[in-house]
Amino acid sequence: xxxxxxxxxxxxxxxxxxxxxxxxxxxxxxxxxxxxxxxxxxxxxxxxxxxxxxxxxxxxxxxxxxxxxxxxxxxxxxxxxxxxxxxxxxxxxxxxxxxxxxxxxxxxxxxxxxxxxxxxxxxxxxxxxxxxxxxxxxxxxxxxxxxxxx
Numbered sequence: 001x002x003x004x005x006x007x008x009x010x011x012x013x014x015x016x017x018x019x020x021x022x023x024x025x026x027x028x029x030x031x032x033x034x035x036x037x038x039x040x041x042x043x044x045x046x047x048x049x050x051x052x053x054x055x056x057x058x059x060x061x062x063x064x065x066x067x068x069x070x071x072x073x074x075x076x077x078x079x080x081x082x083x084x085x086x087x088x089x090x091x092x093x094x095x096x097x098x099x100x101x102x103x104x105x106x107x108x109x110x111x112x113x114x115x116x117x118x119x120x121x122x123x124x125x126x127x128x129x130x131x132x133x134x135x136x137x138x139x140x141x142x143x144x145x146x147x148x149x150x
Contacts, residue, residue, distance in 0.1 A: 001096070003092035003095050004092075004095075004099065005082050005085065005098070006082065006086070008099035008100075008102075009079055009082060012075060012078055012102075012103060012106065015071060015103065015106055015107065016068055016072050016075065016106075017068065017071075018068075018110070019064040019068040019110055020064070020065060020068035022064050023061045023064035023065045023068065026064065027049060027057075030053045030057045030058075030061075031049065031052065049061070056117070059117060060114065060117075063113055063117075064113075064114050067110045067113035067114055070109075070129075071106065074129075074132075074133075077133065077136050081135075081139040081140055081143075082095070082099065082139075084140050084143035084144075085098065085139045085143050087143065087147070088142070088144075088146035088147050089146065090142060090143060090146060095139075098138075101135055102135050105128050105131055105132040106128075106132060109128040109129055109132065112124050112125040112128060
Protein backbone atom coordinates (compact mmCIF):
# COMPACT_ATOMS: atom_id res chain seq x y z
CA UNK A 1 0.00 0.00 0.00
CA UNK A 2 1.29 3.44 -0.93
CA UNK A 3 1.61 6.11 1.73
CA UNK A 4 -0.49 9.03 0.46
CA UNK A 5 -0.11 11.23 3.52
CA UNK A 6 2.20 13.83 1.97
CA UNK A 7 -0.34 14.41 -0.82
CA UNK A 8 -2.89 15.31 1.83
CA UNK A 9 -1.00 18.50 2.72
CA UNK A 10 -1.74 20.35 -0.54
CA UNK A 11 -5.25 18.84 -0.48
CA UNK A 12 -5.76 20.32 2.98
CA UNK A 13 -4.45 23.70 1.82
CA UNK A 14 -6.96 23.76 -1.06
CA UNK A 15 -9.75 22.65 1.28
CA UNK A 16 -8.94 25.64 3.47
CA UNK A 17 -9.03 27.99 0.49
CA UNK A 18 -12.44 26.85 -0.79
CA UNK A 19 -14.54 28.66 1.86
CA UNK A 20 -12.63 31.89 1.20
CA UNK A 21 -13.41 31.63 -2.51
CA UNK A 22 -17.02 30.88 -1.65
CA UNK A 23 -17.16 33.92 0.67
CA UNK A 24 -15.95 36.17 -2.13
CA UNK A 25 -18.57 34.78 -4.52
CA UNK A 26 -21.36 35.23 -1.94
CA UNK A 27 -20.44 38.83 -1.19
CA UNK A 28 -19.76 39.74 -4.83
CA UNK A 29 -23.18 38.47 -5.88
CA UNK A 30 -24.86 40.41 -3.06
CA UNK A 31 -22.81 43.55 -3.82
CA UNK A 32 -23.85 44.00 -7.48
CA UNK A 33 -20.83 42.10 -8.76
CA UNK A 34 -18.31 44.23 -6.86
CA UNK A 35 -15.39 42.97 -4.83
CA UNK A 36 -12.49 45.14 -3.72
CA UNK A 37 -9.23 43.26 -3.80
CA UNK A 38 -7.21 46.39 -3.01
CA UNK A 39 -7.53 45.97 0.75
CA UNK A 40 -10.16 43.31 1.44
CA UNK A 41 -9.25 43.05 5.14
CA UNK A 42 -9.62 46.76 5.84
CA UNK A 43 -12.22 47.84 8.35
CA UNK A 44 -13.53 50.37 5.82
CA UNK A 45 -14.40 47.61 3.33
CA UNK A 46 -15.90 45.43 6.06
CA UNK A 47 -17.98 48.36 7.35
CA UNK A 48 -19.22 49.04 3.81
CA UNK A 49 -20.26 45.41 3.39
CA UNK A 50 -21.90 45.24 6.80
CA UNK A 51 -24.02 48.31 5.99
CA UNK A 52 -25.00 47.43 2.42
CA UNK A 53 -25.44 43.64 2.42
CA UNK A 54 -28.44 41.87 4.00
CA UNK A 55 -27.53 40.56 7.47
CA UNK A 56 -28.05 36.86 6.66
CA UNK A 57 -25.81 37.05 3.59
CA UNK A 58 -23.14 39.01 5.45
CA UNK A 59 -23.28 36.39 8.25
CA UNK A 60 -22.73 33.59 5.70
CA UNK A 61 -19.78 35.57 4.30
CA UNK A 62 -18.32 35.92 7.81
CA UNK A 63 -18.79 32.24 8.60
CA UNK A 64 -17.14 31.26 5.30
CA UNK A 65 -14.17 33.52 5.94
CA UNK A 66 -13.89 32.18 9.49
CA UNK A 67 -13.95 28.59 8.24
CA UNK A 68 -11.11 29.40 5.85
CA UNK A 69 -9.05 31.14 8.54
CA UNK A 70 -9.57 28.24 10.91
CA UNK A 71 -8.35 25.85 8.23
CA UNK A 72 -5.12 27.78 7.79
CA UNK A 73 -4.71 28.17 11.56
CA UNK A 74 -4.91 24.38 11.94
CA UNK A 75 -2.62 23.61 9.02
CA UNK A 76 0.57 23.53 11.17
CA UNK A 77 -0.76 20.89 13.57
CA UNK A 78 -1.87 18.72 10.66
CA UNK A 79 1.42 19.10 8.77
CA UNK A 80 3.30 18.41 12.00
CA UNK A 81 1.35 15.20 12.54
CA UNK A 82 1.97 14.07 8.96
CA UNK A 83 5.70 14.78 9.32
CA UNK A 84 5.93 13.13 12.76
CA UNK A 85 4.10 10.03 11.56
CA UNK A 86 6.38 9.67 8.57
CA UNK A 87 9.54 10.40 10.57
CA UNK A 88 8.55 7.62 12.95
CA UNK A 89 7.79 5.34 9.99
CA UNK A 90 4.21 4.68 11.02
CA UNK A 91 2.55 2.33 8.55
CA UNK A 92 1.13 3.52 5.25
CA UNK A 93 -2.33 2.22 6.15
CA UNK A 94 -2.32 4.04 9.47
CA UNK A 95 -1.17 7.29 7.89
CA UNK A 96 -3.68 7.00 5.03
CA UNK A 97 -6.55 6.34 7.44
CA UNK A 98 -5.41 9.28 9.57
CA UNK A 99 -5.22 11.80 6.72
CA UNK A 100 -8.42 10.52 5.08
CA UNK A 101 -10.32 10.79 8.35
CA UNK A 102 -8.86 14.18 9.15
CA UNK A 103 -9.69 15.60 5.71
CA UNK A 104 -13.23 14.21 5.92
CA UNK A 105 -13.65 15.89 9.32
CA UNK A 106 -12.38 19.17 7.90
CA UNK A 107 -14.93 18.97 5.06
CA UNK A 108 -17.67 18.27 7.61
CA UNK A 109 -16.39 21.10 9.83
CA UNK A 110 -16.42 23.55 6.93
CA UNK A 111 -19.89 22.57 5.75
CA UNK A 112 -21.27 22.98 9.25
CA UNK A 113 -19.48 26.29 9.76
CA UNK A 114 -20.72 27.82 6.52
CA UNK A 115 -24.29 26.53 6.69
CA UNK A 116 -25.27 26.49 10.37
CA UNK A 117 -26.55 29.74 11.81
CA UNK A 118 -28.16 28.41 15.01
CA UNK A 119 -26.10 28.27 18.18
CA UNK A 120 -27.28 24.82 19.25
CA UNK A 121 -26.26 23.18 16.00
CA UNK A 122 -22.90 24.95 15.95
CA UNK A 123 -21.59 22.57 18.60
CA UNK A 124 -21.45 19.85 15.93
CA UNK A 125 -18.76 22.00 14.30
CA UNK A 126 -16.82 22.08 17.56
CA UNK A 127 -17.12 18.31 17.84
CA UNK A 128 -15.70 17.87 14.32
CA UNK A 129 -12.81 20.23 15.13
CA UNK A 130 -12.08 18.48 18.44
CA UNK A 131 -12.15 15.02 16.85
CA UNK A 132 -9.70 16.13 14.15
CA UNK A 133 -7.38 17.62 16.75
CA UNK A 134 -7.48 14.38 18.75
CA UNK A 135 -6.55 12.45 15.59
CA UNK A 136 -3.48 14.68 15.16
CA UNK A 137 -2.49 14.29 18.82
CA UNK A 138 -2.85 10.54 18.50
CA UNK A 139 -0.34 10.52 15.64
CA UNK A 140 2.08 12.68 17.65
CA UNK A 141 1.88 10.25 20.59
CA UNK A 142 2.22 7.17 18.38
CA UNK A 143 5.20 8.76 16.61
CA UNK A 144 6.83 9.60 19.94
CA UNK A 145 6.33 6.08 21.21
CA UNK A 146 7.73 4.58 18.00
CA UNK A 147 10.79 6.83 18.04
CA UNK A 148 11.47 6.16 21.72
CA UNK A 149 11.21 2.39 21.13
CA UNK A 150 14.15 2.47 18.72
